[in-house]
Every structure is written in C-alpha cells, then in structure tokens.
Amino acid sequence: KLFFTDYGIAAKVERCDMDGMNRTWIVNTKIEQPTALALDLINKYVYWVDIYLDSVEVVDYQGRKRHTIIKGKQIRHLCGLAVFENYLYTVNSDNLSILRINRYNGTDLQSLAGLDNAKEIRVYQKRMQAAVRSHACEADPNGLPGGCSHICLLSSNYKARTCRCRTGFILGSDGRSCK
Numbered sequence: 001k002l003f004f005t006d007y008g009i010a011a012k013v014e015r016c017d018m019d020g021m022n023r024t025w026i027v028n029t030k031i032e033q034p035t036a037l038a039l040d041l042i043n044k045y046v047y048w049v050d051i052y053l054d055s056v057e058v059v060d061y062q063g064r065k066r067h068t069i070i071k072g073k074q075i076r077h078l079c080g081l082a083v084f085e086n087y088l089y090t091v092n093s094d095n096l097s098i099l100r101i102n103r104y105n106g107t108d109l110q111s112l113a114g115l116d117n118a119k120e121i122r123v124y125q126k127r128m129q130a131a132v133r134s135h136a137c138e139a140d141p142n143g144l145p146g147g148c149s150h151i152c153l154l155s156s157n158y159k160a161r162t163c164r165c166r167t168g169f170i171l172g173s174d175g176r177s178c179k
Helices: none
Strands: 002-006 012-016 024-027 034-040 045-050 055-060 067-071 078-084 087-092 097-102 110-114 151-154 161-164
Touching (some): 002 034, 012 045, 045 078
Parallel strands (some): 034 078
Antiparallel strands (some): 012 024, 055 067, 087 097, 097 110, 151 161
16 A cells, blocks of 8 residues: 655545555545654554644554644654654754654653754664565566566555556556557
8 A cells, every 4th residue: 555645625644555546535634734654564553744733643544543642832843754663753844853752642752863954754674674475566477577568566455466657658458568
C-alpha cells in the first residue's frame, strides 16, 4: 500500500495500492493541513503532523482508533516524521532541532540535536526492513520486471501487478508491452 496526505480542496490522509488503484480516504474530518506522515509497519498505524492544528495524530490502516498524540504550541513548525520503537522523531523547522516524542502519550518531548538545515527525517534500522518474498514484479526469464516491458507496479497484493509505460508510450493490448 501507498499512504499519503493531501490538503488541497479537502484535507485528508489516504491510501491506495502501489499501482494507484483502490484509493481510500482514511481520515477526512477534523483535519486541516496534514504534511508529514509515518507508518508503524508492525502494528499497522499511520501517524501524521497537521501543521495548521499544531497536532500529531494516529489512526490504524482503516482509519479507526484515531487519537491525538500531542497538540499545542510546543510542536509548531514540525516537518518530517519517523517512528521507531516507543518514539516519534520529527524536525522543528523553527529552531532546526530534532524532537523526540513518546508516541503512546505525547510525553517526554525532548530536543535531541540542532541542525543547520533539514526538512525531513528517516530512521533506518535492520528490524524495520521487511523480508522480501517472491512477488509479481520479479524479473521473468527475459529479465523484464513482472513481464512488463517498462514499469511493473504491485497491485492489491504481492501476487498481482499492473504494467505501465514511460512517458510518451502507450500500453499495448496485451497489458505488458509499451509502444
């Protein structure tokens, strides 16, 4: 799945399959400017920062169990969001510091380090890397990803895929080759 935020005409947090199909709103009420987003892949939670409401909130992948982690002036100007173990990590663009927030109750707000310039934050840890299993976009005997001549996108599960073409090409009637 692909998770993303949008604060155009109607602010929302959404998800879709990797090929763009099955687009679903997860959150579309009491939300104004969702900017940063982070996933808890193990427990299947979506965290986001709303810079207009000065809040960090969370829901499960279906949009249920919503609650506010932290709200208020102390978290103004946040950009970027990452989750690791018991904490959320974010960048305060006002004073260019990395903040750590307890993701269960919003306590233990702590400034960890100052930065010269940052707009995003990521946590890389071996345990967070999913084991790769056989999937529909693996190279076929001819070396084509999922049998697609240009681009292979996973669909609703790891066994399904959709072929797409690079700009200027059209997908052929076989659903695999680009012309």
